[in-house]
Amino acid sequence: xTEIDWSKPRLLARGIxxxxxxxxxLDSVDLEVYPGQIVAxxxxxGSGKSTLLRCLNLIEEINDGQIWLExxxxxxxxxxxxxIRQEVGLVFQSYNLFAHLSILDNITLALRHVQxxxxxxxxxxxxxxxxxIGLADKAQSFPDKLSGGQQQRTAxxxxxxxxxxxxxxxxxxxxxxxxxxxxxxxxIKDLKQSGTTIVMATHELSFARDVADWVIFLDKGLIAEExxxxxxxxxxxxxxxxxxxxxxxxx
Amino acid sequence: MTSTANDYQPSEVExxxxxxxxxxxxxxxxxxxASTLGFAVIVGFGLVSTPGWSRVTESFFNVxxxxxxxxxxxxxxxxxxxxxxFTSISVVIVGMLFALxxxxxxxxxxxxxxxxxxxxxxxxxxxxxxxxxxxxxxIPGLRLEWLGRIPVExxxxxxxxxxxxxxxxxxxxxxxxxxxxSQRLAARSLGLSxxxxxxxxxxxxxxxxxxxxxxxxxxxxxxxxxxxSVLGAIDAVRGAQIEVAKYANFTPYILSGILFVLLxxxxxxxxxxxxxxxxxxxxxxxxL
Ligand SMILES: Nc1ncnc2c1ncn2[C@@H]1O[C@H](COP(=O)(O)OP(=O)(O)OP(=O)(O)O)[C@@H](O)[C@H]1O
Ligand SMILES: [Mg+2]
Numbered sequence: 001x002t003e004i005d006w007s008k009p010r011l012l013a014r015g016i017x018x019x020x021x022x023x024x025x026l027d028s029v030d031l032e033v034y035p036g037q038i039v040a041x042x043x044x045x046g047s048g049k050s051t052l053l054r055c056l057n058l059i060e061e062i063n064d065g066q067i068w069l070e071x072x073x074x075x076x077x078x079x080x081x082x083x084i085r086q087e088v089g090l091v092f093q094s095y096n097l098f099a100h101l102s103i104l105d106n107i108t109l110a111l112r113h114v115q116x117x118x119x120x121x122x123x124x125x126x127x128x129x130x131x132x133i134g135l136a137d138k139a140q141s142f143p144d145k146l147s148g149g150q151q152q153r154t155a156x157x158x159x160x161x162x163x164x165x166x167x168x169x170x171x172x173x174x175x176x177x178x179x180x181x182x183x184x185x186x187x188i189k190d191l192k193q194s195g196t197t198i199v200m201a202t203h204e205l206s207f208a209r210d211v212a213d214w215v216i217f218l219d220k221g222l223i224a225e226e227x228x229x230x231x232x233x234x235x236x237x238x239x240x241x242x243x244x245x246x247x248x249x250x251x
Numbered sequence: 252m253t254s255t256a257n258d259y260q261p262s263e264v265e266x267x268x269x270x271x272x273x274x275x276x277x278x279x280x281x282x283x284x285a286s287t288l289g290f291a292v293i294v295g296f297g298l299v300s301t302p303g304w305s306r307v308t309e310s311f312f313n314v315x316x317x318x319x320x321x322x323x324x325x326x327x328x329x330x331x332x333x334x335x336x337f338t339s340i341s342v343v344i345v346g347m348l349f350a351l352x353x354x355x356x357x358x359x360x361x362x363x364x365x366x367x368x369x370x371x372x373x374x375x376x377x378x379x380x381x382x383x384x385x386x387x388x389x390i391p392g393l394r395l396e397w398l399g400r401i402p403v404e405x406x407x408x409x410x411x412x413x414x415x416x417x418x419x420x421x422x423x424x425x426x427x428x429x430x431x432x433s434q435r436l437a438a439r440s441l442g443l444s445x446x447x448x449x450x451x452x453x454x455x456x457x458x459x460x461x462x463x464x465x466x467x468x469x470x471x472x473x474x475x476x477x478x479x480s481v482l483g484a485i486d487a488v489r490g491a492q493i494e495v496a497k498y499a500n501f502t503p504y505i506l507s508g509i510l511f512v513l514l515x516x517x518x519x520x521x522x523x524x525x526x527x528x529x530x531x532x533x534x535x536x537x538x539l
Contacts, residue, residue, distance in 0.1 A: 057440055086442030095433035100455045110441035113451060155437075162441065 008071070010035045010197045011056070011166055015065035018051055018221075025051045027221040028065070033166065033199055033214075038192050040208035040229070041201040043218035044244060049201035052218070053168045056199065057090040069165060086114055089159030090168040094175040096155035097143035103130065104139040107158045115162065129157040133187060149180030153187050160196060167191070169200035185211075205248055209233045217241050313502045320494035320503040327490030328510055331476045334408050334486070338472060341412045346419030351449070353424055367420070374417035379410070379475060386410035387482035404486075407479030415472055422464050426457035462529065466522035473515050477507075487511070 013031040017024070025048045033039050041049045054060040056067060058074065058081045067075040074084045097106050104126050111122035130136045133153045135146075143151055152172050159167055169188070173181040185207050191198065192211060202208055208215055208229060215232040217225045217240075225241045226232070236242050261269070298304060352360070352367040374382065387406045390398075430453050438448035458465075480489035487507040494503035 059436060059440060082439075082442050082444050085440055090440040092433055092437065095431050096437050098434060098437070098452050098456070100452075100459060109451060110443060113447055114442040159441065 008035075009033060009068075010037075010070060011199070012068040013056065013065065014067075016052065016055060016062055016067070017064035018048075018055055018060060018062055025221050026055070026062075029218075029221070029223055031056075031199075031216070033197060035197050036192075036195045037213045038188075038198045038200065038211055039214045039216060040212035041199065041216050041218060042203070042205065042208060042244075043224075047218040048221045049218055050170050053090060053170050053199065053201060056166075057088050057168055058084055059090070082114075086110070086162055087165045088168060089162060089164040089166070091152075091155050091159050091170065091172050093171045096158075097151055099143055102140050102142055103135065103146070103154055106143070106154060107161055110158070110162055125161055129161050130154075132190075133157055147180060148176045149183045152176065152180075152184050156184070156187060156191075160191060165197065167196055167198045169198060169202075171201050171203065174203055203248070205233070205245070217244065219244070309500075311501045311505050313498075313500055316494075316498050316500050316502045317506050319498070320491065320506060323490040323494060324487050324503060324507050324510065327485055327487035328507070328514075330404060330484060330486045331479075332514075334404050334411070334479060334484075335473060335476045338408050338411045338415065338476065339469065341408070342415045342419050342472070345412060345416035347423055349416065349420035350423035350427060353420070354427055371417045371420055374413050375421070377414070379414045379478060380481065382414050383407065383410040383478060383481055386413065403482040403484040404479060407476075407482055407484055411472065411475065411479070415468065415475075418468055419465065422461050422468065423457065426461035427453055429460055430456050459529065463522055463526040466518060466525070470515050470518050470522065473518065474511050477511060 009032045011031065011033040013029065016026050016029040016031070018026040029048075029052060031039075031052075041052065043049055051060060055062050062075060065075070066073055069084065069087060073079070074088075097103075098109065101109065104123060107126035107129065108119070108122035111117045111125060112119060117125070127136060127139060130139055135150060135154065138146060138150065143154075146154065152175075156167075156169070156172065172188075173184050176184065181204070185204065188198065188200070188207075189211055200212075209232075210229075212229045215227060215229045216223055217232075217238075219240055225236065225238045233245070236245055349367045349371060352363050353371075355364060386409050387403065390406060390409075391401065434456065435448055435453055438452040439445075443451065477486060477488040480486050480492070483489070485493075487510060491503035491507040495501060
């Protein structure tokens with residue numbers, strides 16, 4: 001594991017505010033993510049987890065606050081958003097893969113057309129990643145011929161292959177059958193081992209407890225509670241957190 | 252792949268089922284042939300026994316006149332095919348351009364979007380024949396010296412393009428909008444620019460999806476190229492008209508009609524095939 005440099009956060013967000021038609025979705029959210037960390041975002045449906053991740057990837061425009069990536073203010077008006085999005089990968093719950101492209105071409109698309117790598121070079125990188133997740137023999141298959149778990153792993157690998165500074169995962173397991181969730185979570189664990197910095201919205205509380213370094217509980221657009229993972233789950237302080245955890249673990 | 256696949260023998264029950272299905276299929280083929288023949292005989296007999304039948308055959312299906320008129324009609328058809336070729340290309344380009352203009356969301360492009368909207372509404376509503384008259388007689392009427400004398404087939408191509416690109420742009424736009432927004436977002440979140448996301452991710456999927464309606468418009472265009480005859484272009488229809496006047500016999504019309512139908516058949520079959528293939532793909536696609 002890489003040493004965490006506590007003096008320099010990979011991502012720093014201060015006072016993020018986002019509203020849709022006067023409805024405040026995120027209200028002054030602060031966030032710090034250090035290199036090599038996994039930060040888990042938890043919270044009930046509609047609490048703003050996806051919105052926060054989309055703001056960090058600049059797909060959604062924030063209404064106030066600032067975001068820095070390795071010290072660069074990426075929320076500044078003149079910043080090249082396409083360049084930032086290469087550095088901050090985002091994987092959604094579903095419909096990630098391009099249906100008209102083979103698995104291999106899905107991964108090489110941005111390597112070639114964004115990073116300008118040659119076809120051969122991009123395919124070498126892609127095959128390496130596919131080998132790592134055991135899908136090398138599916139390189140020529142189309143997404144609809146893969147299981148949901150295989151599709152999601154491909155989508156994650158497609159983002160990681162660009163070597164982003166930060167990877168955002170938005171409930172990447174929640175559209176999957178229970179028996180497929182494990183293989184995707186294993187990949188995330190594997191990425192953590194090799195030092196990828198990740199912010200993930202998730203409903204998998206036991207995974208958050210075991211693998212995440214930091215847990216943030218969002219409630220109605222506010223950070224209700226946050227803390228170091230083990231401590232957060234062992235000893236939640238806020239009544240709202242306790243209630244949320246009790247509700248989810250009771251299921 | 253599996254070793255047991257080689258040792259597999261269908262069970263008695265399965266063999267009986269297959270034999271039954273084969274027998275049933277054979278039977279339905281015979282029934283289809285018999286009923287088609289019966290139907291043809293009834294219709295044929297019904298026609299032949301009408302009082303005017305011999306007069307109709309004489310003036311609509313006269314083989315000698317058909318042979319006489321054939322060269323001129325074929326020459327005209329060649330003009331239709333050339334007009335069809337150039338019109339198809341310009342329709343795809345102009346149609347795509349207007350479809351893309353209408354998907355732009357940036358307020359800066361509002362005037363362009365408005366123009367595209369107006370264009371599409373106008374030329375979808377305007378009867379093709381009026382567009383042909385307006386372009387065919389209006390543009391030369393402007394007496395623009397630098398343009399020189401424009402051949403009628405070029406004017407016809409312009410008019411057909413105006414009408415058909417309005418329809419085709421709507422087809423393209425529907426295709427673009429049918430692609431799940433996540434696909435565009437996924438492309439953008441990989442750092443692809445708006446243009447590249449469109450070109451590499453959205454359009455290839457959209458075009459695949461709208462291929463059947465697009466081919467349908469192509470079939471319609473194939474016969475509508477015959478309308479350039481109203482501008483005086485000597486195409487298959489106009490050629491037939493000349494021959495009709497010469498022999499006072501309608502056979503040349505029938506002949507050119509048959510040629511247009513023959514021209515359309517391959518496209519129609521091709522459209523059916525790709526539609527079926529696409530439908531199959533959609534069905535096997537998983538939920539994710
Ligand atoms: N584009 C939008 N326009 C209007 N409202 C939106 C938009 N996107 C999200 N919202 C609203 O913002 C709120 C937060 O949504 P968000 O998707 O961030 O929640 P979430 O925590 O990710 O929920 P879930 O666990 O169900 O994914 C919701 O009430 C949603 O209706
Ligand atoms: Mg969400």
